[in-house]
Amino acid sequence: MELMPALEIGWLNGWIPLGMLVLVEGLLLKAFPRKVVARLFDRSGWDRKQAAFTLIGKLFSLACLFLIVFTPLKIGTGAFIAGAVLYVLGLAGLVVAIFDFRNTPVSQPVTRGLYKVSRHPQIVMLFVAFLGMCLAIGSWLALLALLASRLLQHFGILAEEEACLAHYGESYRDYMKRVPRYFLFF
Numbered sequence: 001m002e003l004m005p006a007l008e009i010g011w012l013n014g015w016i017p018l019g020m021l022v023l024v025e026g027l028l029l030k031a032f033p034r035k036v037v038a039r040l041f042d043r044s045g046w047d048r049k050q051a052a053f054t055l056i057g058k059l060f061s062l063a064c065l066f067l068i069v070f071t072p073l074k075i076g077t078g079a080f081i082a083g084a085v086l087y088v089l090g091l092a093g094l095v096v097a098i099f100d101f102r103n104t105p106v107s108q109p110v111t112r113g114l115y116k117v118s119r120h121p122q123i124v125m126l127f128v129a130f131l132g133m134c135l136a137i138g139s140w141l142a143l144l145a146l147l148a149s150r151l152l153q154h155f156g157i158l159a160e161e162e163a164c165l166a167h168y169g170e171s172y173r174d175y176m177k178r179v180p181r182y183f184l185f186f
Contacts, residue, residue: 001079005139007070014068014137017087021129024091028098036102042163050159057152064130064145067137074138083135090129097121109168111175118183119176120157157181 029037074080100113114121134143164172
């Protein structure tokens, strides 16, 4: 791992796993009904602070994406192997979580499948996949950008939970008491 990787345009860069993730998620969402996708990306009810922190977090996400795209994969290193394992686990978990979301009626909070162990499994699985990509390219800077983006985007997650409380009421409050936000942390 190195702080600032050598950036270059190449065939074996981090764009390969990133492109696969975008393709898989994009194809799934394209195949889903519009109301499911709209529900997934609903940002109504967010206050200015939540939106601002999330926007700043997205700027850190863009920095991470830039580093992933233009940094060669460190194939053959321990970091690459660990990163590849995390990436595959994250991508597989993301697919499962998206189907769990899709298969829940719009009138109900999503509480089945991976949503039984995390209130935000899609976010967690995306983080795991991106953590894997950061390790696979061997960049501390990409990892720091990823961590900063997730910390700032936490405010968006809080906003989603407030919206779910307003929409689903006591059933969502009970769900929040039973299920941690990020698998291990309430």
